[in-house]
Amino acid sequence: MSKAAIIGGGVIGGGWAARFLLNGWDVAVFDPDPQAERKIGEVLSNARRALPALYDRALPPEGRLTFHADMTEAVAGADWIQESVPETLALKHRILPTIQAAASPDAVIGSSTSGFKPSELNGPGTRAIVAHPFNPVYLLPLVELVGDPATCARAAEILRGIGMYPLIVRKEIDAHIADRLLEAIWREALWLVKDGIATTEEIDESIRMGFGIRWAQMGLFETYRIAGGEAGMAHFMAQFGPALSWPWTRLMDVPEFNDELVDLIADQSDAQSGHLSIRELERLRDDNVVGMIRALKRTSSGAGGVVCAHEERLAAPSERDGLPITAMRQVPVSWTDYNSHMNETHYLEAASQATDRFMEMIGADAAYIASGRSYFTVENHIRYLDEVHAGDRLTITTQVLAGQGKRLHLFHRLWRGDDTLAATVETMLLHTDLSTRRTSEPDAAVSERLAGWVASHAGRAADGAGRFVGQPAGM
Amino acid sequence: MSKAAIIGGGVIGGGWAARFLLNGWDVAVFDPDPQAERKIGEVLSNARRALPALYDRALPPEGRLTFHADMTEAVAGADWIQESVPETLALKHRILPTIQAAASPDAVIGSSTSGFKPSELNGPGTRAIVAHPFNPVYLLPLVELVGDPATCARAAEILRGIGMYPLIVRKEIDAHIADRLLEAIWREALWLVKDGIATTEEIDESIRMGFGIRWAQMGLFETYRIAGGEAGMAHFMAQFGPALSWPWTRLMDVPEFNDELVDLIADQSDAQSGHLSIRELERLRDDNVVGMIRALKRTSSGAGGVVCAHEERLAAPSERDGLPITAMRQVPVSWTDYNSHMNETHYLEAASQATDRFMEMIGADAAYIASGRSYFTVENHIRYLDEVHAGDRLTITTQVLAGQGKRLHLFHRLWRGDDTLAATVETMLLHTDLSTRRTSEPDAAVSERLAGWVASHAGRAADGAGRFVGQPAGM
Numbered sequence: 001m002s003k004a005a006i007i008g009g010g011v012i013g014g015g016w017a018a019r020f021l022l023n024g025w026d027v028a029v030f031d032p033d034p035q036a037e038r039k040i041g042e043v044l045s046n047a048r049r050a051l052p053a054l055y056d057r058a059l060p061p062e063g064r065l066t067f068h069a070d071m072t073e074a075v076a077g078a079d080w081i082q083e084s085v086p087e088t089l090a091l092k093h094r095i096l097p098t099i100q101a102a103a104s105p106d107a108v109i110g111s112s113t114s115g116f117k118p119s120e121l122n123g124p125g126t127r128a129i130v131a132h133p134f135n136p137v138y139l140l141p142l143v144e145l146v147g148d149p150a151t152c153a154r155a156a157e158i159l160r161g162i163g164m165y166p167l168i169v170r171k172e173i174d175a176h177i178a179d180r181l182l183e184a185i186w187r188e189a190l191w192l193v194k195d196g197i198a199t200t201e202e203i204d205e206s207i208r209m210g211f212g213i214r215w216a217q218m219g220l221f222e223t224y225r226i227a228g229g230e231a232g233m234a235h236f237m238a239q240f241g242p243a244l245s246w247p248w249t250r251l252m253d254v255p256e257f258n259d260e261l262v263d264l265i266a267d268q269s270d271a272q273s274g275h276l277s278i279r280e281l282e283r284l285r286d287d288n289v290v291g292m293i294r295a296l297k298r299t300s301s302g303a304g305g306v307v308c309a310h311e312e313r314l315a316a317p318s319e320r321d322g323l324p325i326t327a328m329r330q331v332p333v334s335w336t337d338y339n340s341h342m343n344e345t346h347y348l349e350a351a352s353q354a355t356d357r358f359m360e361m362i363g364a365d366a367a368y369i370a371s372g373r374s375y376f377t378v379e380n381h382i383r384y385l386d387e388v389h390a391g392d393r394l395t396i397t398t399q400v401l402a403g404q405g406k407r408l409h410l411f412h413r414l415w416r417g418d419d420t421l422a423a424t425v426e427t428m429l430l431h432t433d434l435s436t437r438r439t440s441e442p443d444a445a446v447s448e449r450l451a452g453w454v455a456s457h458a459g460r461a462a463d464g465a466g467r468f469v470g471q472p473a474g475m
Numbered sequence: 476m477s478k479a480a481i482i483g484g485g486v487i488g489g490g491w492a493a494r495f496l497l498n499g500w501d502v503a504v505f506d507p508d509p510q511a512e513r514k515i516g517e518v519l520s521n522a523r524r525a526l527p528a529l530y531d532r533a534l535p536p537e538g539r540l541t542f543h544a545d546m547t548e549a550v551a552g553a554d555w556i557q558e559s560v561p562e563t564l565a566l567k568h569r570i571l572p573t574i575q576a577a578a579s580p581d582a583v584i585g586s587s588t589s590g591f592k593p594s595e596l597n598g599p600g601t602r603a604i605v606a607h608p609f610n611p612v613y614l615l616p617l618v619e620l621v622g623d624p625a626t627c628a629r630a631a632e633i634l635r636g637i638g639m640y641p642l643i644v645r646k647e648i649d650a651h652i653a654d655r656l657l658e659a660i661w662r663e664a665l666w667l668v669k670d671g672i673a674t675t676e677e678i679d680e681s682i683r684m685g686f687g688i689r690w691a692q693m694g695l696f697e698t699y700r701i702a703g704g705e706a707g708m709a710h711f712m713a714q715f716g717p718a719l720s721w722p723w724t725r726l727m728d729v730p731e732f733n734d735e736l737v738d739l740i741a742d743q744s745d746a747q748s749g750h751l752s753i754r755e756l757e758r759l760r761d762d763n764v765v766g767m768i769r770a771l772k773r774t775s776s777g778a779g780g781v782v783c784a785h786e787e788r789l790a791a792p793s794e795r796d797g798l799p800i801t802a803m804r805q806v807p808v809s810w811t812d813y814n815s816h817m818n819e820t821h822y823l824e825a826a827s828q829a830t831d832r833f834m835e836m837i838g839a840d841a842a843y844i845a846s847g848r849s850y851f852t853v854e855n856h857i858r859y860l861d862e863v864h865a866g867d868r869l870t871i872t873t874q875v876l877a878g879q880g881k882r883l884h885l886f887h888r889l890w891r892g893d894d895t896l897a898a899t900v901e902t903m904l905l906h907t908d909l910s911t912r913r914t915s916e917p918d919a920a921v922s923e924r925l926a927g928w929v930a931s932h933a934g935r936a937a938d939g940a941g942r943f944v945g946q947p948a949g950m
Contacts (some may be wrong), residue, residue, distance in 0.1 A: 204694025210617035219679025295766030
């Protein structure tokens with residue numbers, strides 16, 4: 001079992017704690033704030049709801065969370081130590097040597113600093129790297145790594161193991177990369193508000209109704225590459241470069257950061273969304289982020305690609321009641337509907353993923369499909385036996401009812417938690433030639449593996465199979 | 476039938492043409508480029524694939540697209556005239572008076588300019604407003620409107636009718652709002668590349684793996700509001716304001732825009748994605764944008780909310796073969812799977828939406844559900860009769876097999892195009908009290924409306940209902 005020490009348990013430290021815990025790490029927290037336990041509990045409750053919802057497989061069992069009054073005790077034996085104390089250099093200079101003294105020699109010591117360079121953070125004897133994450137840390141994959149190349153490489157491997165995307169910044173610079181960009185846009189946005197051109201709400205709409213959606217999946221340069229068309233990036237720059245250069249010679253002033261500006265922004269922000277609590281805003285944000293990242297999984301783009309790669313590494317479950325487990329997952333909130341439970345469609349979505357897994361188990365996998373053969377579903381019968389809610393764990397077992405020739409007849413049981421049979425899905429598939437789109441005999445190796453399953457499931461009961469819709473219970 | 480005139484048929488003009496056409500407007504294009512027809516055809520083929528995929532209802536039938544060698548002819552009788560010629564003031568000053576002279580007195584004349592103010596665009600006698608859209612115009616809802624308030628208000632109403640989000644900019648300013656922000660970040664990004672801190676690819680990753688995902692759904696200020704926590708925006712600014720102010724006093728230089736910089740960017744962009752053609756990149760972008768906006772529909776956030784509102788306005792279809800049409804839609808690419816056809820799950824998703832619509836028709840609508848009563852599905856039997864592909868039009872009819880007391884027994888037929896029965900979905904629902912989660916009798920008004928449908932469908936055949944999975948055809 002790996003251990004992470006979290007030094008400073010605010011929103012960022014709490015996000016790190018959640019990211020490690022939900023990926024099966026033990027987490028030891030040091031934070032002198034008497035509210036630390038409550039605050040981390042709140043972040044964790046958001047994270048438990050959102051992070052597993054990105055995945056179509058179960059994450060490993062949660063690690064153990066402990067709180068420590070002594071920093072040395074928290075740090076002892078940790079493989080990763082993450083400093084997320086407030087952003088003042090003096091404080092970091094006081095804490096990092098204490099961490100260093102208590103740390104294992106091969107522990108990664110990361111700082112969440114958004115602005116300081118490693119050469120500023122480290123004094124004689126300390127060897128922290130910058131590991132700068134983005135809020136919410138339990139959902140957004142990006143971590144900027146700056147510092148000793150060997151340590152950064154080791155850190156990157158660990159971060160990939162907990163589903164994050166390490167970006168190694170090769171030259172140290174104030175504010176690393178992303179915050180330089182944020183800084184530039186923040187400055188311009190403050191001008192727009194101060195000059196009365198636009199309110200905070202109008203600026204937010206100008207982002208999320210337009211370029212924000214482009215950036216979430218491709219970023220800045222790739223977007224402009226498309227704008228340049230077939231002629232490419234040089235053409236784009238030739239076409240728009242001069243126009244873009246006009247404001248380069250203006251707008252270089254900085255707005256004065258005073259109470260008046262703070263009040264102006266704060267008042268507009270209250271008008272925009274003061275009707276929602278921060279907790280409500282966080283959950284709305286998380287639901288949206290989860291939905292968008294799940295959408296990006298289909299093309300493996302950006303954060304969706306990170307989740308796909310991580311999902312591949314998650315251990316496949318084994319068996320239950322003598323039947324193979326073909327799916328185990330948490331139910332995402334996006335699968336629920338106006339009746340506050342999992343919508344009928346997603347019982348089938350989960351079962352369809354279980355069918356895909358069973359196909360892999362008999363060798364009808366991605367390579368087989370690429371070779372031009374597959375199974376097509378011709379019938380499904382779903383019996384909804386109990387409600388399922390967001391956050392519930394679903395486990396699916398698959399029983400083979402028949403599997404001769406072209407036919408594959410399966411019976412999935414969907415278990416909610418440990419004990420409740422929430423649904424059965426009886427499914428009939430036919431083996432198909434993907435070029436003619438007609439039924440065909442499967443490959444001998446597939447037939448043989450399937451025959452093994454047929455034999456091992458022969459004679460098992462399948463209560464609820466072979467029934468028509470509305471068939472009376474006793475019939 | 477409304478008519479739009481598109482003056483200048485590049486990527487932006489083509490996007491406008493597609494947006495109007497797919498919303499049922501006739502579109503007349505003027506562009507002296509002999510390639511204009513081919514270019515607009517390419518944008519249209521992307522748009523036909525992507526825009527309808529945002530919706531769970533059919534868009535109106537496409538309008539008529541015509542090309543004109545004469546600008547006056549294109550403009551005649553148009554309700555909206557959109558100028559999207561290259562970004563030089565001299566050219567716009569030559570074209571706008573010609574448009575004005577040929578335009579109907581109450582036509583909206585919009586300019587796609589990303590930089591010029593209305594006071595710069597208009598000379599004596601012209602009355603164009605800025606109507607600045609974002610690429611891809613057929614998918615992103617944002618249009619910045621600047622100019623005469625009455626005209627902008629009228630323009631906003633028209634834009635909402637074609638599913639866009641008008642943002643009225645109250646004070647004219649160079650580059651309006653969004654491009655000011657883009658300008659600021661573009662300048663900083665060029666510095667990072669020029670100084671060798673990061674490549675174009677690393678900058679793109681720093682955006683799309685982190686803040687880009689936040690911005691796509693909430694924008695800038697709302698994100699920082701959350702960062703400020705319960706204490707709100709003033710707290711955030713107090714906490715981070717000083718840190719944010721450091722770079723305000725630096726980085727005010729501008730990189731020189733020369734061939735060396737252009738080549739550096741172009742080469743890095745080629746390394747990043749030269750393996751994909753622009754057409755491939757466009758479709759990848761569109762698939763991702765569609766997926767993310769569809770994800771945002773669940774919470775009605777940002778662009779997802781715009782689509783929801785527009786969808787409400789789309790005419791509900793009527794009947795086929797004497798049965799009510801309960802759904803009509805185009806199949807989004809995100810509904811297809813590794814077999815290159817619509818995945819089994821989405822046959823049920825479409826049918827589930829048809830069930831929702833039928834519930835509305837008998838009065839079991841959102842208000843009824845809010846009052847604590849609903850129907851829960853207890854069984855579904857799906858027969859997959861033919862393949863369905865991305866872009867296909869699906870029409871669903873609903874037949875009532877039974878509807879006494881708590882029980883509601885429906886039979887949906889899913890038609891692909893005009894003539895092919897692609898699937899049937901037999902569904903059994905039970906009326907449920909949402910507080911006890913137990914079955915209950917429906918409201919008298921609902922029972923009565925349901926009884927009307929039962930009577931009108933009595934005695935109709937329902938070929939394929941009442942069967943079990945794998946039941947032989949003759950049986």
